[in-house]
Amino acid sequence: MSETVIILGAGASQGVGGALGRKFAAEGHHVIMTGRTAAKVEALASEISSAGGSAESLAVDVTSEADLDQLFEQAKARGPVAAVLYNAGNNAIIPFEQLEADTVEQFWRVGCFGAFLTAKRAIPILEQQGRGSLFFTGASGSMRGKPNFAHFAMMKAGLRMLAQSLARDYGPKGVHVAHFIIDGVIDGEQVRSRFGDYLDGLGEDGGLRPDAIAEAYWHVHSQHRSAWTHEMDLRPFRESW
Numbered sequence: 001m002s003e004t005v006i007i008l009g010a011g012a013s014q015g016v017g018g019a020l021g022r023k024f025a026a027e028g029h030h031v032i033m034t035g036r037t038a039a040k041v042e043a044l045a046s047e048i049s050s051a052g053g054s055a056e057s058l059a060v061d062v063t064s065e066a067d068l069d070q071l072f073e074q075a076k077a078r079g080p081v082a083a084v085l086y087n088a089g090n091n092a093i094i095p096f097e098q099l100e101a102d103t104v105e106q107f108w109r110v111g112c113f114g115a116f117l118t119a120k121r122a123i124p125i126l127e128q129q130g131r132g133s134l135f136f137t138g139a140s141g142s143m144r145g146k147p148n149f150a151h152f153a154m155m156k157a158g159l160r161m162l163a164q165s166l167a168r169d170y171g172p173k174g175v176h177v178a179h180f181i182i183d184g185v186i187d188g189e190q191v192r193s194r195f196g197d198y199l200d201g202l203g204e205d206g207g208l209r210p211d212a213i214a215e216a217y218w219h220v221h222s223q224h225r226s227a228w229t230h231e232m233d234l235r236p237f238r239e240s241w
Helices: 018-027 038-050 065-080 101-129 150-173 189-201 210-221
Strands: 003-010 030-035 054-059 081-086 133-140 177-180 231-234
Touching: 003 018, 003 065, 003 101, 018 030, 018 038, 018 054, 018 150, 030 038, 030 065, 030 189, 054 065, 065 101, 065 189, 081 101, 081 210, 101 133, 101 150, 133 150, 133 210, 150 177, 177 210, 210 231
Parallel strands: 003 030, 003 081, 030 054, 081 133, 133 177, 177 231
Antiparallel strands: none
16 A cells, blocks of 8 residues: 655645645655645545546644544554645735734644644654654745735744754654745746736746646655755745845
């Protein structure tokens, strides 16, 4: 039986979560596609299965311990877990003077606290196996806070520190923890449907392609443990940094 890969924060087919599911399934893994909207993750799993991959879906709110318990029990029942990929989070331009406490908390709960709850369930499984990957999707906000993005930077910086702490603690026990800094606009369904003209203005390959991001995740997952990457930054070749 193929080993399982759990993908949290999957939604649109042409997004990072969808691309991760396709890539890891194409490499022979069984993928569990999860997100808050059941119809979306069901469609993703169906798409992967139709292409010859092994996939299932489950509606999961990453801030719900009950949902996460169900997910990880379901995964453990199949056998070894190869990887847990935490891709949950969102973004919005919000001037600080308009930023409300409940908005900050909402961003933090999904993008950071949910990662903690996920790690609490993933780490014991991977540690007992003595192998497996736990990856987190970060952003340029993980490294620097820009105007109108205080809520986002707080969330992503916390996520980065969680990843570092886990890597130093559990890396020596065989768990490969990595953090990916996505520096630029993702040329996916969500952004293109809202800001298509902006993406077009960036020119060819001016936005990160989800399938290219997924290739990078697979590369890091496949690394020999004598030369592991903990943090990788990905940006379009034209991105100013």
